[in-house]
Amino acid sequence: MAETEARVLxxxxxxxxxxxxxxxxxxxWNADEEGTYWGIAMGCPAKLWVQGDTxxxxxxxxxxxxxxxxxxxxxxxxxxxxxxxxxxxxxxxxYGFGIRILRQDPWEALCSxxxxxxNNITRIKGIVERLCSNFGQPVEFEGRTFFTFPSAAxxxxxPAGALDVLRCGYRAPYISxxxxxxxxxxxxxxxxxxxxxxxxxxxxxxxxxxGEKVANCVVLFxxxxxxxxxxxxxxxxxxxxxxxxxxxPACLGDYAGLAQQYIFYYARSTGDGK
DNA sequence: GAACAGGCAACTC
DNA sequence: GAGTTGCCTGTT
Numbered sequence: 001m002a003e004t005e006a007r008v009l010x011x012x013x014x015x016x017x018x019x020x021x022x023x024x025x026x027x028x029w030n031a032d033e034e035g036t037y038w039g040i041a042m043g044c045p046a047k048l049w050v051q052g053d054t055x056x057x058x059x060x061x062x063x064x065x066x067x068x069x070x071x072x073x074x075x076x077x078x079x080x081x082x083x084x085x086x087x088x089x090x091x092x093x094x095y096g097f098g099i100r101i102l103r104q105d106p107w108e109a110l111c112s113x114x115x116x117x118x119n120n121i122t123r124i125k126g127i128v129e130r131l132c133s134n135f136g137q138p139v140e141f142e143g144r145t146f147f148t149f150p151s152a153a154x155x156x157x158x159p160a161g162a163l164d165v166l167r168c169g170y171r172a173p174y175i176s177x178x179x180x181x182x183x184x185x186x187x188x189x190x191x192x193x194x195x196x197x198x199x200x201x202x203x204x205x206x207x208x209x210x211g212e213k214v215a216n217c218v219v220l221f222x223x224x225x226x227x228x229x230x231x232x233x234x235x236x237x238x239x240x241x242x243x244x245x246x247x248x249p250a251c252l253g254d255y256a257g258l259a260q261q262y263i264f265y266y267a268r269s270t271g272d273g274k
Numbered sequence: 275g276a277a278c279a280g281g282c283a284a285c286t287c
Numbered sequence: 288g289a290g291t292t293g294c295c296t297g298t299t
Contacts, residue, residue, distance in 0.1 A: 116280065116281085117281035117282070118278095118279055118281045118282085118294090118295095119296090120279065120297085122298095123279095123296075123297065124280090127296095167295080167296065167297090169294075169295020169297095170282090170294045170295050170296090208282085208283085209283085211281060211282045211283080212281095212282095213281060213282090214281070214282080217280095232280045233280060233281095264280090
């Protein structure tokens with residue numbers, strides 16, 4: 001692969017790479033001992049690091065793709081100022097500011113969040129990496145080997161039992177079913193990007209092993225519908241303890257999902273309510 | 275060794 | 288429709 005130059009991605013005011021990669025939305029970015037994040041998205045390897053108040057990226061991929069992936073053409077400051085969720089939410093926003101909602105590949109998000117159910121991040125990452133190293137394509141970058149996320153078609157064609165190497169337990173048949181649905185065209189993820197989020201959610205929940213929470217995560221992180229509001233145990237606890245009893249997340253509007261991510265990040269990293 | 279985990283589905287009343 | 292249970296695996 002040709003040598004690539006370091007390029008400016010954005011300012012640290014626009015994106016905090018640690019918060020963005022550690023807030024639980026993605027599973028394939030990892031920091032080295034110097035704080036540089038290495039990962040692969042849309043088949044394209046990259047490394048990101050901060051110097052002064054600038055975020056740099058090195059990757060063979062084009063900048064347009066990366067700006068889209070990191071959702072950099074949206075002003076999260078302006079969006080966040082529009083939240084009408086009370087003081088607690090405002091505090092979560094200041095705490096988590098710099099998080100970007102990644103626009104991940106829909107199939108990768110679907111698969112990853114199926115794996116995430118009743119599971120911790122360390123284990124999710126392990127399972128996803130085994131999925132990629134066993135069934136994806138190797139890609140060399142900066143002396144390291146990355147693996148692409150295997151396509152739905154590749155996973156759909158695997159013989160029975162091939163997913164045993166993942167050690168993902170009862171989730172394996174859910175992954176196979178999702179792969180077959182996507183590969184056969186029964187589930188058209190790209191069309192769900194354009195449809196409204198409740199239609200997208202309904203289509204996803206028709207698959208086995210996909211309930212409300214996983215569907216909402218896929219809709220938010222993979223289909224880029226920012227109003228989706230996944231409710232897990234942390235969010236449920238925060239809603240119960242810091243919001244009015246009849247609070248409806250839908251009142252947060254078209255970007256409720258961003259608000260959810262600030263609340264989630266605050267709750268998780270401070271252990272609030274635990 | 276038993277209980278539990280960022281969840282789902284099938285089952286119960 | 289609210290509550291209970293099994294499900295794989297890994298960790299405590």
